[in-house]
Amino acid sequence: MKPLAEALSHGLWLADGAIGTWFLSQGVEPHQLPLLPLDHPDLVIRCHLEYLQAGAQIIETHSFSANRSKLAAMGWDGSVGELNRRAAQLARHARDIFGEPAYVLGSLGPLAVPVDSPIVPGLDRAEAETVYREAVAGLLAGGVDGFLVETMSDLATVEAAVSAIRAESDLPIVVSFAFSPLGTTLYGITPEAAVEAVMTLPGGPPAAIGANCGSGPSPLLDAVIRMAEKARTYQLPVVAYPNAGEPALRDGHVHYPASPDYMATIAPALKAAGCAVIGGCCGTTPSHIRAIRQNMQGDLHPQLTARPGWSLTEDVVPKSPDPEWSRPPRLVHELLAQQFVLSVELDPPRGPNLTRLVDAARQLEEEQVDVINVADSPMARVRLGALATARLIQERTRLATILHFTTRDRNLMGLQSDLLGAFALGLTNILCLTGDPPGLGDYAHATAVYDLDSIGLTKVLAGFNQGLDALGQPLGSPTVFSIGVGVNPTADPLEKEIERFRQKVAAGAHYAMSQPIYAPEQFYRFLDALGGPLPIPLILGIMPLVSYRQALYLHNEVPGITIPPEVLSRFESVQDGVHVGIELALELIQALRAGIHGIYLVPSFNRVEPLVPLIREIRRLTR
Template sequence: MNFLEKMKNQVLIGDGAIGTLLYSYGTDTCFEELNLSAPEQIQGIHQAYLHAGADLIQTNSYAANYLKLKRYGLEDSVKEINSAAVKLARSSIQEHQAYVLGTIGGVRGLTPLAIPLDEIKRNFREQLYCLLLEGVDGLLLETFYDLEELETVLSIARKETDIPIIAQVSLQEIAILQNGMLINDAIKRLEANRADVVGVNCRLGPHHMLETLSSVELPQHAFLSVYPNASLPAYIDGTIQYKEGEDYFRKSAQSFLKQGVRLLGGCCGTTPGHIKAFADEVKHAVPILEKQVTNRKKPKIERMTIKRTNTPLETLVQEKRTIIVELDPPKKLSTAKFFEGARALKDAGVDAITLADNSLATPRIANEALAHIIQKETNVRPLVHLSCRDRNLIGLQSHLMGLHTLGLHDILAITGDPARVGNFPGASSVFDLSSFELIEMIKQFNEGISPSGSELGENAVFSVGAAFNPHVKALDKAVIRLERKIKAGADYFVSQPVFSVTQLLEIHEATKHLSTPIFIGMMPLISSKNAEYLHNEVPGIKITQIIRDRMAKAVNPIQAEKEGLLITKELIDASLELFQGIYLVTPFLRYQLTTELTNYIKRKDRQKEHHYVKSIHH
């Protein structure tokens, strides 16, 4: 008899956490690798849950897939680790009437497009086959925040096997998925995709799990499951800890029964004590067949409509020549020269001033503060760079909310240079997100929804630029990255500075099929040392030998600066026929150089227009 037959007439008990239990023992490494290096420890955990009353135990394989094992250099051990996981679980139940669930965890997080579905499918299939070959009694698909991912892997699993499948989503908000879908609708979709048991696990404790389940109808053909967390985690003395709360779990057990739960287990922070509390309370309970459902409807959204006061850059650059100039925030508290430069660039007629976000991991005055002042005092559009390096997901969301509140709607989303290249090489690089995920997150803001799925109350109107590094061995691969960023929602691209006419032509040829505009980058060199440093030490910049030789021939700083301007003007002459958008980088706050280049571009365009008008008259 499989466990689905038993579930028709009784409530079954699942096990609790494995990873957080191992963490509480002092293990802080790849938990799944312990199947090979410390099998007795994993077996001991299985035995503890079985003695506590668990009817189903899960294999220690939650993250035993290629993508997650790769973080530890274990990507070639997928089969070995999963096979060991099943064997350990199977050997643990020999003296118990229990079942083994092959566990597979979700891969996508709060920004689903970061990992393409094709990659998800390959990743999932490999682990699935390993578990099925060892003969599990069922599959537990758990902690899936992205419903598309769960439906995709569920359909694959169902085509490969007839064994029972448990499919569980995870929520950031009560009763709502991160895509804004109500949990009741998601449960119905999973049931329609032939999941045998459907439910919720992780993130929420019993209180919010019960509130979530109150809006869930009893499935017509599947059973309902829930695996709550022990509590909210706390960070104490350098470790993450959860409240014990075993008596609290016991008291909540009957409430879960009233919501129609047939499979009751635990997730993060739960221990054999929590599972025993559940088992003692509901082991012989009779499942309910009817329940009162709280009719939770998607709230009618009345978001405020925010209108931009200027044309988005991606639209502007398709209408006319558009010049954006980077003016780096100062490294010191003095801002006089910076604002002097901003006013000079405004007078030169630039379309936007871009402000880097601690470029090269070097602390500077916060760019959003300077951007707000520039916008207010000079009426020049600021383009604020936003790096993933310095802020976690919480900080990024807060920062975006702040930019929206300040009316700063133009953002360049970048991953950021690692901290080790800057003034504080020991500082932590956060990188919760990559630039792909940040772009997607910003676009979700434009829909009025936070990454957790909650309402923001207003639709943001961000225009999102993305970085383009053409200084790679294979330009076609760089273009593939651009295509991925377009899919994530990038509105336009800003390239690293280019120092070769030949490269300009190659970039144009490689990207001409893209409808997303590109601002081609240029930076005037100021000396031979400057050129050599940029070429040899700065990531993402390459300068041809010809250009470096030209700079080396300049005998003094004045001549070097003139030569640098001449080189840039030659590049501008070539680029004006190829790109509508020009991105000028100001070296060392020498704004006189970029104002001169701005005037040069405008003069060249006027001459071209004059010749065009003259040719018409003739």
């Protein structure tokens, strides 16, 4: 999946349609709309899913009005950052469920009043930027791929929003204006003037400019044609999100006249004008987006062309798999005896479609990663089964996997059955984990099983390797599992963690994989407490940080992760957090290289691309 800024410069992409219109069609009252990510998250996910299923390759968060200026008018005084974070998370969750690659844009709409300017008095510019920064911070924490500053009428508001984004992030920005049938915005800006204005925005021009909302497809097309002619001189991509016509009240409901078929006939003209993205605004629905996709299928960028559905299909699981898929994968403990091992974790999607995940696995294969860790519903959130995911990754790539296997969800009988099934499917590398309690995740009232803990699971696997089940009864033939266990070098109390680590080794563990650490001192403290050399090979966990807020979140809210103050301070006033995170990871690897046997990378938000420079540098250092 290309970075968003690069994607906008190559090919035609299909965006989603109106979010508010969809919610109103589901019986939501207008005053309820801004707070839906907190009050009705399932409904938000359904909305995003319907647009993805219709063919949208770019979706925007439900955060258009999620700024303190507008929310204060409703009398709401909750956390704007949390509201925006949840909106971004829900969009990403919908994408995970759908399983196809798609971009998530954080939506920033106008404030309740315009920003003060020589023409229009209003909100103080510095205050406006502060209001936007609060929303931007939440969207970043939720993991957006870029920002859509939309439905803009005045340049001062655009400047405040863009400044707020660039103070927090270097992600791509799309700026979209709303034009009337007269060919100007509410405050008299023409399409040509809008292009000229964004070229001088703080920090430089945006990744794209465009038009949305307005009075319908035809007036918007006129504005886009004028805008595109000027934008071509600057090689600036153009986006278009037309309304479904002028709204009218019919039987007490707002009705938009432009049908899906009519909207589809406008799409080729938008493409001919030079649009890089076509979506829909007020009044458009998944049916409109589906009609555009069907009419423009041959023109859309093929990388993200959506399938009609999102369940596993024949083109996800091939009829004739690679004949080498069933070859015995390299056992991790044997690999550790021969070389420095590099592993990367991938979380299964929230739905049954594995396309995006397999694409990421193939990219890791190209970067010569040795093995992929497949997490088992981490943080107790429901995802596609790790066993099925690992099997399909091994089928679609030449990489071995390490299957995370928790005792949280299976009783002793089901646990052994699944392990035997894993072995029959060629999944011979198992990481034994107790698993996060359900209270951390989506189903807080779900019942955990925990017939065994990770030590007991290690004993079961060791018994399987001797041809015996948990009761000591023969299996008929022994298995050949490579048994991994987890260890947390930053645990408190550390003495208890070390005692459990020794028990895991005694139970038959072949190697250990650590929770992410962020400073050499954390590892040295663990070794000192251990009081001797590592009894089994250790693969060190590293989760490169991407921002100060992410670091604070991990430190304060994710069990097992401790980030030292000196590391947090490296991020406090830094915009390019990704670069700093990679620097810190490399420093850590260079300091500890002699005492470890491999690296276990955990990508933020399941994004592989930012890890590529780090993977290449690790390969250079460890060859």
